Amino acid sequence: MDKFEAAFNDIIAKxxxxxxxxxxxxxxxxxxxxxxxxxxxxxxxxMQPEGNWLLRAPSLxxxxxxxxxxxxxxxxGLYLYSVAxxxxxxxxxxxxxxxAGKAKYSSIFNYPALNWADMGAIGWxxxxxxxxxxxxxxxxxxxxxxxxxxxxxxxxxxHQRQGYEIMLHMARGTKEQKEMAQDALNRFWFPxxxxxxxxxxxxxxxxxxxxxxxxxxxxxxxxxxxxDKTVPQAEFLGLTVPDPNCKWNETTGHYDHSPFNWDEFxxxxxxxxxxxxxxxxxxxxxxxxxxxxxxxxxxxAKKTEGSLV
Amino acid sequence: MxxxxxxxxxxxxxxxxxxxxxxxxxxxxxxxxxxxxxxxxYCRRGEGRELWVxxxxxxxxxxxxxxxxxxxxxxxxxxxxxxxxVIPDGVENL
Numbered sequence: 567m568d569k570f571e572a573a574f575n576d577i578i579a580k581x582x583x584x585x586x587x588x589x590x591x592x593x594x595x596x597x598x599x600x601x602x603x604x605x606x607x608x609x610x611x612x613m614q615p616e617g618n619w620l621l622r623a624p625s626l627x628x629x630x631x632x633x634x635x636x637x638x639x640x641x642x643g644l645y646l647y648s649v650a651x652x653x654x655x656x657x658x659x660x661x662x663x664x665x666a667g668k669a670k671y672s673s674i675f676n677y678p679a680l681n682w683a684d685m686g687a688i689g690w691x692x693x694x695x696x697x698x699x700x701x702x703x704x705x706x707x708x709x710x711x712x713x714x715x716x717x718x719x720x721x722x723x724x725h726q727r728q729g730y731e732i733m734l735h736m737a738r739g740t741k742e743q744k745e746m747a748q749d750a751l752n753r754f755w756f757p758x759x760x761x762x763x764x765x766x767x768x769x770x771x772x773x774x775x776x777x778x779x780x781x782x783x784x785x786x787x788x789x790x791x792x793x794d795k796t797v798p799q800a801e802f803l804g805l806t807v808p809d810p811n812c813k814w815n816e817t818t819g820h821y822d823h824s825p826f827n828w829d830e831f832x833x834x835x836x837x838x839x840x841x842x843x844x845x846x847x848x849x850x851x852x853x854x855x856x857x858x859x860x861x862x863x864x865x866x867a868k869k870t871e872g873s874l875v
Numbered sequence: 876m877x878x879x880x881x882x883x884x885x886x887x888x889x890x891x892x893x894x895x896x897x898x899x900x901x902x903x904x905x906x907x908x909x910x911x912x913x914x915x916x917y918c919r920r921g922e923g924r925e926l927w928v929x930x931x932x933x934x935x936x937x938x939x940x941x942x943x944x945x946x947x948x949x950x951x952x953x954x955x956x957x958x959x960x961v962i963p964d965g966v967e968n969l
Binding site: 570587588589637638641644645648651657658710713714717721860863864866867868870871873 | 879880882899900901902904905906907908915916919920936939
């Protein structure tokens with residue numbers, strides 16, 4: 567082992583942070599890069615299901631809130647692309663990979679947002695699951711990723727609360743509104759739980775990631791944390807989690823759950839979800855339609871090169 | 876990277892008198908765009924009162940394999956610390 571590798575191992579063992587210019591194993595760099603690129607693309611693609619409801623928000627207040635949330639997500643995408651760039655891949659290259667289908671984003675965003683209750687369910691469940699994951703990642707061993715997570719967690723705390731507020735509003739509304747809330751919960755429950763990824767025993771990249779402290783808790787641990795937090799919140803709403811086996815287990819001290827439909831999960835990951843094509847096409851179209859903005863920016867930058875401000 | 880699209884490092888000052896602290900980076904084609912992007916990305920909730928952007932390729936750091944020598948704690952030079960000097964009792968305000 568050379569002194570660089572020893573220094574890297576020491577950083578991991580002592581719970582310190584790996585910084586961009588530190589030596590790191592190639593596999594570590596690749597793992598962090600893949601994870602951060604997936605995370606960044608998820609933030610950006612995640613703006614689409616909500617953007618769909620921006621012009622149909624039921625009040626000015628809810629429209630302002632939704633707009634602020636979507637703006638945050640765009641910002642979070644940028645933080646994460648910056649993190650990935652410290653590992654040597656340009657943002658342009660990451661976007662090319664996304665467009666070529668080589669880079670993934672969270673498969674939850676390949677489900678449609680059908681009605682206003684879905685804005686509630688997405689904030690409460692999808693952001694809720696993301697927050698459980700991101701709180702844990704604040705302690706990741708890669709310094710820029712860790713700092714990005716701290717910033718993102720601080721900003722995102724309102725996202726889940728605004729979603730829950732929508733659910734509360736609808737659950738306490740008319741019979742039809744309560745039914746819409748229940749329907750949204752029914753559709754988003756299992757996909758949200760599968761956001762944490764495959765079970766630990768089946769997770770291809772997990773063990774090395776835990777050893778290197780890129781991930782600090784396993785998929786199943788994080789998922790269980792989320793279930794235990796969320797089931798009582800559903801009960802408070804007077805809604806039912808769509809899983810007859812989701813009951814408190816005295817022995818384990820956790821809620822049980824039914825087996826997940828991993829066939830559906832993998833089908834959606836591999837391109838067969840309800841909105842995969844739509845999401846990617848929309849991103850490509852926006853990127854290509856805005857090419858003139860980039861051209862104009864280049865021209866302006868050339869013209870103002872020598873200016874002081 | 877496309878021509879013109881540059882990475883800038885962002886430094887934010889939280890309050891008057893405090894040092895500027897590195898916050899992260901942004902993309903921008905020119906100085907003005909870099910400053911505006913930095914504001915939009917890093918200062919949406921009162922994080923700062925002033926910010927700097929610096930082209931990322933203008934930042935110079937110590938080569939990694941020389942870092943050890945550069946940052947040697949120089950513990951042999953104890954005379955750099957005030958405790959090295961013996962001052963007799965009775966001398967005040969020193």
